[in-house]
Amino acid sequence: MPALAPPVATIRVAVRRALTGLPAGGPVLVACSGGADSLALAAATAFVAPRLGRSAGLVTVDHGLQGGSAERAAAVAAWAEGIGLAPVECVRVEVAGRPGGPEAAARAARYEALVAAARRHEAAALLTGHTRDDQAETVLLALARGAGPRGLAGMPARRDADGVPLLRPLLGVGREQTRSACEVLGLAPWEDPHNRDPSYARSRIRADVLPTLVRALGPGVVDNLARTARQVAADNAVLDQLAGEALGGARHTGGGLRVEALTSLPSALRGRVLHCWARELGAPPAALSHRHVAALDALVTEWRGQGAAYLPGGLRVVRRAGRLVAVGC
Template identity: 60%
Template sequence: MAALAPAVAAVRNAVRRSLGAAEPRLDPGDVVLVACSGGADSLALAVAARFVTHRMRVRCGLVTVDHGLQDGSADRAARLAGWAREREFAPVDVRSVTVSGPGGPEASARDARYAALVASAKAHRAALVLLGHTRDDQAETVLLALTRGSGPRGLSGMPPQRAWHGVTFVRPLLDVSRAVTRLACEADGLTWWEDPHNSDPAYARSRLRPVVDALGERVVDNLARTARLVAADTEYLDELAADALEKALDGPAALSVAELERLPGPVRTRVLHAWARRLGVPGGLLSHRHVAALDALVTDWHGQGPAALPGGVSIARSAGRLRHDH
């Protein structure tokens, strides 16, 4: 019996650990969907997930999203679906999307992809959707956050697990390098697809990829570890802020300035951010500048006018409260 290739073992072990720690807990008969583009990362993930879930008596399906951005994308999606059926993935789902909307092509494609994955998961009653982001992707995410001046939330990178629109997404490969997924595919005799967008300088992440490659494995590992450490601190501060928000609420659309003044700055700004979201401000448009304007109503009050937030939301200070100025 041939020895198991170390790269294959590494990917399987990562999937096994991730599924064991995931919430909700998996029971026999549950469905797990692997989001697969046909690239090396998601192919290695798919094969490993099929192996691991079979032993858990959990059904493993595959969903691929055709963004329609390149010639032949529909044929590639169909071939990938055929491969998945031959490997006994079930269900196998191909979702076609139209990429349009605000935020540029990267953001629009991401939004369309996640909407398709959510729809597929709900259609097949999947307990989890697995995503193939690797340690290298995590390092790129941290560097992107640095270049954009993001705060701790951006530097936290991608979480191992996230619930979105009622669907739980899990990233088993955040501690596995991109090189290992390619070695795993080679060991399994798999031919993967290289997305030309990954080397297209029109995309910010693509411009960073050569930088990440040049940094070397040790620096990439340090960046990924930084994301984990910052994420833990951010989670704790978010929990403090959630409690503080409930105490500061003064009616359905007001906050007590006295309660806000008692809070440390990092907690207070999180409270203001969460409150703005609760009032209907779109999270993707709520920037540091907007939260700073709200904070100034508390810490630098000199009779200034309302703070204007995205979505037509206006916040004013009066009678010791921050109020949603309808």
């Protein structure tokens, strides 16, 4: 028997680790665009899942943004059925009219469709093909945007997506490994032209910035950036736990937060408390930025009788009788 190619073995091991320990029940669904990363993930999942006593399926999303997109999605679905994945779905989404830029709108539409499919099939988890290179790009984007520790933590290996466990088994696997695995397995990945479009910041990071860093600092920079994300994520988990406890201690029986309790907190912890509280009030997480939290913090630490701090979602917070309280707009 010929030896298993190392890239194929690496990806199968990563998938096995991600699937081990999932509760029994429904299938796992792979989100597959037809690119090398998700094709390699789908092929590995089709091999690993049955050996763990679990069924595996696939969902491919047609964004309708390029000519031939419906045919490509149908081809991915046909391939998936051919290797024994089931259930298999091809879902068309509408991107136009959504808030944000085209990249954000497409991402939002895609995840809505993926989560809906996972719910329809009562999936145990949804798997995506994000790699170590994607993680490194995410960290660089976060640095450029001044996103702070939450941004530098990158993409988590596991998170809850509206009640569906979302797993990223390949965050420790390089993009070259997924491409090599596809070559070994005789798979022909689709190259999304959006990934080379310089109008997108991530495309510029991928095509110019990260290769320049690799040339200047060596190939280890990609793994180092991904490792930084893991380390910051671990720190964030501890700080978020402390912030949750501090938020509970700052609550006023009449509603809102006690300024005195907030003032006594270290600034880094107070910022997390205010961020968490703003989300509780209904501020959309994607729109809640550092400047919003800074405006809330100014009501605590730089109080001069100023007016309200405005939060996304039409929310308004004022300081009143030693408390921060949300008021109607």
